[in-house]
Amino acid sequence: MIVTRMGDGSFIKMSEEEVKADIEAGVEDAVKRGKIEPLTAAEIDYLVDICCRPQKFVSVQQGNELILTYDSGTLKITRLGIPIGMPQIMQIYERAFAADTLELAYVHYSFKPIKMIVPEEQYAVAETSLVTTAPLFYGAMPNLPLYTQPDGPCPNAAELLPAGKIAEARAAQEEAVEYAVKDMVFVGSGVYEAGADGIDFDTTAAAGDAEFQATLLACEQLRAKYPDMAIEIGMAGEFVLGFHGQLEYDGVRLAGLYPHQQVKLAEKAGASIFGAVVNTNSSRTFPWNLGRAVTFCKACVEAAKIPVHANVGMGVGAVPLVMTPPIDCVSRASTAMAEVGKLDGL
Amino acid sequence: MTETNDLLKKVIESVIGGDEAAAEALARQALEQKMDPLQVINEGYVVGIKQVGDLFECGELFLPELIQAAEAVKKATELLNSAITGGAESSKGKVLIATVEGDIHDIGKAIVVSLLVANGFNVLDLGRDVPTLDIIAKAEEFKADVIGTSALLTTTMVKQKELEETLVKEGLKSKYKTIVGGAPVTVRWAEKIGADAYAENAGEGVNKIIKLISGS
Amino acid sequence: MALTHMHASGMGGIRTAGDLVARMQMSKKMRLNEAKAYVAGKLKISVADLSDEVIMNEVRQDLDIATVYGGMGEQSRGIEAKFRIAKLLDLEINSVSRFLRKTEWR
Known part of the structure; x- marks a missing residue:
């Protein structure tokens, strides 16, 4: 029997046939939802092999390595209660964690609160850029709900919609988009002027199509302002929720887009890297989640002209949704994304 | 029978289309034609909203459309419920x-x-x-x-x-x-x-x- | 999580050529294989060597573009190494360009 896990991290035992059946079901779910091509039989067999190897840790073959970008790098250390400064955390990532890229982030990981402390963040960026060699991102979340009541000035669509106030809910989201774009461009400009190589918009579209539109518009404005700036648009999930339902970018309705469609708009907006995200279903098995996530990501890679980095962290990219993601699943997901998904990075 | 089926089909379409006015008009028409209000609710409006739920789940319909459909069902079923003999409880819980x-x-x-x-x-x-x-x-x-x-x-x-x-x-x-x-x-x-x-x-x-x- | 990915599929950052390949993705939107080929060409080594710690440590020392062990020697690190990387990869590096502008004699 193969020992694997559920999406919530709990152990389960499955036969090899059951593992294969679950991978195929995950692939099928991605195909049905995204209307994309399935993995080939050989690719599915390789995923079965990855899942069924008895070793705790699995890795890529030599030569198949890819680039790793770590979102919210500094937070990963401060979250552990280790009281050290941001430049030092970045040095640890560079020299001890072998990170290919670095990412500075403020503990209130959203553009709106950062707007008020941009000068302080500029210090951190400038100091870090002096003592590190690897490319440096500054990252934050667009977090559109912070612009809605009770946290912001705009009415809350999540309250208006269930009350049947559709036009009001849509208008509120459109108003929030304007505020969010301003903040993203302001913060993005500030950290770039301080010496960062680029900006990472993390968990984009967590609040749906309006948030995706805001991020694309901010990306477009930053690209026009700084032609050499690196801009990563990392998503929040595989599907853009139609919380507004009618918003478009470049003539394309944003609601309902899947990664292979999202990446085309990121390209159009001027992004340098697209971060594809597929959420882990905590009630399904790791093989099911892996088959599904790799299928979505592979389709995205094939559609893209820019590098695609899949998010393979807690609760995404087939990794179980637990605070301490197990190494057996993370290493398998990492390997599968590189060798079957053919990602440019994670 | 065909007339009933036609009306139920139209009810389902009105719900999927989120057409509040049509949904309400069809409820009135059903009452005028002395149709069983419970049958119209269960085989029309409930079927329609279930289909809307399925389309939402597949990403074919989005939240505002779901709300529109829900509003259409709410208004029409209120009318039908009020006509049910004895004033049956309209809420399921x-x-x-x-x-x-x-x-x-x-x-x-x-x-x-x-x-x-x-x-x-x-x-x-x-x-x-x-x-x-x-x-x-x-x-x-x-x-x-x-x-x-x-x-x-x-x-x-x-x-x-x-x-x-x-x-x-x-x-x-x-x-x-x-x-x-x-x-x-x-x-x-x-x-x-x-x-x-x-x-x-x-x-x-x-x-x-x-x-x-x-x-x- | 970072360490697991690094061991499972990562290029290796400044232990190898990961930072250099990443720069080509970020600055020139190069896909992975194109970025690897570009960097290997500039470093005059094979693509396979890019992820090899032993070879890349020597290459980085020879080119003076920073390794994980800065030591007490003459090796460049931090922004010093980035000056050299910008020239080596024929790239504009934001922090380097800003440093140059600020240190220009006026």
């Missing part, structure tokens, strides 16, 4: 719903609320970041049948456990059925904390609540 304390995610909850209302439940939405004791106090006041809580963070799902423990401590557990949901929440978690049900998504939430209330 009372559901109190909230996002737990410390958690400000309310988009998923908004979808659940909309689907519940569309399916004929009387819903009290307490919003987000709601302390456990407030949930219980409001449930008492509202005389809820079901308490549904949402938690989107691994750090806030413990509040669902706190709710179960407090209900037991206060001797109120048998009074309510509880259902939990949210991205980090699983069947295993629901069983571990003693919740009566777990729902993976909004559609499943409605089905599970129907089962909880009917006792099946």
